[in-house]
Amino acid sequence: MVQKIKYNRCLLFERPLTAHLVNSLQDHYCDTPWPEALIPVPLHWWKLRKRGFNQAGVIASQLSKATGVPVLHSHVKRVSHGTPQQGLSASQRQKNIRGAFAIKKPIPFTHIAVVDDVMTTGATTEELCRVLKKHGVQTVDVWCLARTPTF
Numbered sequence: 001m002v003q004k005i006k007y008n009r010c011l012l013f014e015r016p017l018t019a020h021l022v023n024s025l026q027d028h029y030c031d032t033p034w035p036e037a038l039i040p041v042p043l044h045w046w047k048l049r050k051r052g053f054n055q056a057g058v059i060a061s062q063l064s065k066a067t068g069v070p071v072l073h074s075h076v077k078r079v080s081h082g083t084p085q086q087g088l089s090a091s092q093r094q095k096n097i098r099g100a101f102a103i104k105k106p107i108p109f110t111h112i113a114v115v116d117d118v119m120t121t122g123a124t125t126e127e128l129c130r131v132l133k134k135h136g137v138q139t140v141d142v143w144c145l146a147r148t149p150t151f
Helices: 002-008 011-028 045-051 055-067 090-097 123-134
Strands: 037-040 076-078 101-103 111-119 139-147
Touching: 011 055, 011 139, 037 055, 045 076, 055 111, 076 123, 090 123, 101 123, 111 123, 123 139
Parallel strands: 037 111, 111 139
Antiparallel strands: 076 101
């Protein structure tokens, strides 16, 4: 379903997957503070133009509607296009994504959740978290629809 959202624009699959994630988040945050804002993992402008939408942005918008946590769509940008992460090893992914993100606007919050569709090795979210923390964010949670098993 995640691949159909991402590569075939089957956005109807996004709602049930997001609803399932919201249920898990409500269980997790029942006695823990919610993040103050959501930041979807940004796509490089060229990939966004080619795909036509950012799946992480779509997911973040739905999560925001369900939780009341606002989305910061334009605070972070992807500055390098690079090689697609799919098919790269964990170490190749870390090298490929290094320096890929930049802050466009100051982030006025200390607790953020980064939103993505799938986490594989964690290289992308790790790099984005590094950039956010460098700019004053103290706590970063990661919300994703799926996690690829690592062996």
